[in-house]
Amino acid sequence: MVRERSPESWRVLTVPNAISFARLLGVPVFLWLMLGPVHYDLAAVVVLAVGGGTDWVDGYVARRFDQGSRLGQLLDPLADRLYILATLAALTIREIVPWQFTAALLAREVVVGVWLPVLRRYGYGPPPVHYIGKTGTFVLLMAFPTLLLSAATSGTVHTWAYAAGWALGIWGLALYWLSGVLYLWQIFSLIREARQESRV
Template sequence: MVDRQGLGPVLTVPNLISFTRLLGVPLFLYLLLATDATGWAIGVLVVGGLSDWVDGFAARRLKQVSRLGELLDPLADRLYILATLFALTYKDVVPWWFTIALLAREAVMVLCLVVLRILGHGPPPVHYVGKTATAILLMGFPMMLLAKYSEAARAWAEPSGWALLWWGIVLYWVAAVFYFIQAGIHVRAGRVEAADAP
C-alpha cells in the first residue's frame, strides 16, 4: 500500500515494527504504574529498546525504507524516552535533575524544528550519534528499574545503569549539537539556492 502524500509504502515490515513499538509505550506505563507487574514492564522496555535497532535493520535489509518509516522511528524513540523518563522519575528510580537535563535537550530540539518549519524546511536527517544515544538510554532505563526492584541485582545493575545513562545523556546532547550544525547547513543551502534562482 502506497501513501498519497509522499510518505512512501505504509504496510511494510519496518513500519509494522515501529507501530508495535508505539503500542508498547502505553503498555509499559500501564504495567509499571497501574499494576505490580514490574518484571513485565522491564521486559516491554527491553523489547522496545531492541526493536529500535530491528526496524532500521529490516528497512535496509528488505529495501523498505520509506518517508513514513523515517518519521515513525524517531517518534517511537522519543515517546519511549519521555514515557520511561516520566514513569521512572515518578517511581523515584531516576532523580529529577536527570529528567530536567533530558527534557531540556528535547525542548532545544523542538525549538530547532519549529524554527526550521517557519523557514520552510523539514527536520534534519536522523544522525547515528542520536540513534546510539537513544539505544544506550533505552538499555540504561531497564537496568535502573531492575536495580530499584531487585535486591539481588542491585549491586551490578545500578552502577551499570548509571554508566549507560551518563554515556547516553552526553551523546544525546552531542547529537543535538550535530543536528544544529546540520540545520544551519540546510538553511544556508536553501538561502543560496533562493539567491541563485532567476
C-alpha cells in the same frame, strides 16, 4: 540535505512499519505496568528491554528487504521518543531517576525542537537522524530497563544493575546532547545557506 520534496513512498503495509507499530503499542503497556494500581516492575523491565532492543530491527529490515518508506522514517524516531519520554515520566514519578536527569534529557529536546519550525519556514524538513543520536537513544533505552531492574531487585543484582544502569544513563545523556549540538549545527548551516540564496 535537500529541501523537502514529495515523499517517494508512503507504503503502510510493510514489515518494518509493523515492527514500529508493535513498538508503539508497547508504550501504554509499559506505563500501565509501571503506574497502574499494582506495579509489575519485572514485567515492565521485559517490555522496555524488548522495545529498546528492537530499536534497530525495523531499520535493518527496511534496508535489507528494500521496504523503506516515508511513514517508516517518521514512525521509527517517533517510537524512540515516546519510549524515552514515557520511561522518563514513569521512572521520575516512581523516583527511580532524579528529576535533574529527566530535565537534562528534556532540555535537549526543547533546544533542538524550537528550531525545527524555523527550519521548516525555509523549506527544509527535520535533519536526518545522525548515528550518534541513534547510538545515544539505544544506550538510553538500555539504561532505563537496567535502572528499573536495580529498583525491582536487591543484593548483588541490584548493585550491578544500579552501577551498569547509571553508567549507561550518563553515557547516553552525553551522546544525546552531542547529537543535539550536531543537529543545531546542521540547522544553522541550512538556515544560513537559505538566507544567502535569498539574497542572490
